[in-house]
Amino acid sequence: MVTGSCLCGKVAYEIEGKVGDIIHCHCVTCRKAHGSAFSSVAAVSDDDFTLSGREYLKSFESSKGKRRFFCSNCGTQVYAKRENTQHVILRLGSLDDDPGARETKHIWLSQKASWYAIHNNLPEYAEFGN
Numbered sequence: 001m002v003t004g005s006c007l008c009g010k011v012a013y014e015i016e017g018k019v020g021d022i023i024h025c026h027c028v029t030c031r032k033a034h035g036s037a038f039s040s041v042a043a044v045s046d047d048d049f050t051l052s053g054r055e056y057l058k059s060f061e062s063s064k065g066k067r068r069f070f071c072s073n074c075g076t077q078v079y080a081k082r083e084n085t086q087h088v089i090l091r092l093g094s095l096d097d098d099p100g101a102r103e104t105k106h107i108w109l110s111q112k113a114s115w116y117a118i119h120n121n122l123p124e125y126a127e128f129g130n
């Protein structure tokens with residue numbers, strides 16, 4: 001089992017199953033939401049994801065049908081969710097443990113911060129890298 005939590009600890013989660021491939025997203029909404037050069041994310045099935053402290057979660061619809069969930073007390077981005085999907089898009093900075101999965105690619109390079117240079121050999125995509 002893999003666990004994670006927000007900075008203040010009021011929101012926490014447990015993952016029983018597999019954490020999907022890790023993707024680094026450089027889109028401007030991730031940059032703004034996380035206050036950082038990019039966000040690192042992976043898909044986790046709804047069935048494998050158990051959340052506590054839900055009453056502290058707030059969400060923001062950053063694009064149509066996609067909400068970003070964060071702790072209303074400390075501001076940690078915990079996960080995002082698209083309508084009509086059976087998985088959450090976990091924000092990996094909130095993990096307490098090694099998720100097992102490894103980084104696979106960079107996406108949304110078309111919106112990458114000009115002041116950040118990527119220093120690895122992962123594939124890079126202008127938008128979604130599917």
Ligand SMILES: [Zn+2]
Pocket residue numbers: 006007008009010011071072073074075076
């Ligand atoms: Zn918190």
Ligand SMILES: [Zn+2]
Pocket residue numbers: 025026027028029030031039108
């Ligand atoms: Zn993004």
